[in-house]
Amino acid sequence: MAVYKRRYRPYHGPLTPERSRFLVLTRYAFAGLFRSRVFVLLFVLALVPTLFFAAYIFLANNSAVQQFLQFHVAGGFAVENKFFFTLTMIQTQLAFLLNCWVCPTLVAGDLVNGALPLFLSRPFSRPEYVLGKCAVIALLLSVVTWVPGLILFSLQAGLAEGGWTWSHLWMVVPIVCCSAVWISMLSLISLAVSAWVKLRIVATGVIFCAFLVPAGLGAIFNTILGTYWGSLLNFSELFRLILVKGFRLESELVGRAGLPQVPLFAAWIMMILVCVLSLYILDARLQAREVVRG
Template sequence: MAVYKHSYRRYEGDLTARWQRLLVLPRYAYRGVFQSRFFLIFFVICLIVPLGAALLIYLRHNIGALDLMNIPDDAILPINATFFEWVIQIQGSFAFLLTVFVGPGLVSPDLVNNALPLYLSRPFSRTEYVVGKMSVLMILQSCVTWVPLCVLFLLQASLAEGNWISANTRILVAILLGSAVWILLLSLLAMAISAWVRWKAIAGALMFGVFLVGAGFGETVSALFNTKWGSLFNISSMMQVIWEWLFFGGASETGETVNRLAAGQVPVWSACLALVVIGLCCLFLLSRRIRAYEVVR
């Protein structure tokens, strides 16, 4: 057909359902992410700890296997809230490293190459763009946090005697809620940093910086003012407080009631509040940056 005969015609094919549109972003992002052999190896390494934990759970309930390997019964860790808290902390660290590798490259290339109008000129809102990009991280983080932990929980429930699930529902809730808070926080931070720092390497370093410098700064505050409130600058420490509370409530691992301030920790409400403030700051930074056009005067 001659070029002049080409005129505007409405697209007549099937439209993607509105809720599915944001999944287009992770689909294409994963193609790029998993092309890296280094990342693939790292992703596999992230799953080694849950695999080991599953083996421990299996051994704990299989006296025959323990006897075969000459391992005394009490040498295996008891499978309780402490066990799951350890695993979630280790997996949380892996989720952080995954975020450092993937997060910085999510938004910055679109901003550097002025590609944002290409997304936003389609029936695709700013919110959908942000949620779509965040889902790239959230799906990956889920694969190393709550998904394997839930599998471990179910494995333990299936092997344990009696009504283990009903007695330990708190652990399942802690796994889901604790992972959700950590995943959301990491994703928001990574997105905000990626939107404001154009170079991926510096954005990655900044992710480390926010956590490590924040921790160091918090320690300095605590030392200078002889207070425990400096921990509010330490994101990992706040997350630790929240995880502990989710797994054990107001009690310690041995079941005693804990006065957190006396034990050198900030109260749970303050840790939650600080994380909400950080999240809101990230959202504000994102809303300032994710725009179709940027007018520079």
């Protein structure tokens, strides 16, 4: 209908497949994010360490450059599991910072002015809404975490000699899977907090607190009671524990103070519990209409 024809008529044209409709949310969210300069800056900064790691790999595999720059490292440049562990650890922490900025903008904007009923009054469900938003975080944080990990692994595999690739191929699993675990937990906690708080800036602060305050409380608990179970409240530490196991760095298992660390199964249970709690909060808060009890 041309604009000048003012008579109303409903749409009768073709429709997109229902199964992929949640990607509309993802597309619009990305369009909104990349309009923000702060986000672009954070995103670029999150990729900077990867360049240094890439330079390291190049240096480690190029003796001519080493001689030219007169680098002498005891034991030589090693690109082993410790290297990828460090890379994943740094990138996942940067992913956390990026997530703190991104996640509230995804959900709070919809909730603060009551747009959610408009989403849910369409052939569109709450799980699809969460899926659409999670897809944004998953794609974004993947680009910051396991994608650079795999690229650097491929770079090293291309430059290294002597069957390095086959002997280290197992590291692909922890690079991808551990990052996926961290991304899942981050996205669920952050979405839950954003849905709960609704205000973007406050949500960013609360996400920080959700990670830092329990970690601090856990440390106090450990110090006072001389135990290690307080570490269960430190999500970064739990992730580190899983990462250490994944990269077969058993020597890292002993904590900095020489205390034993929480068992791996406890770390998994805690992370699963946190994810379930986040899903519960999302279920309670992402309602088209709030029901007042009593």
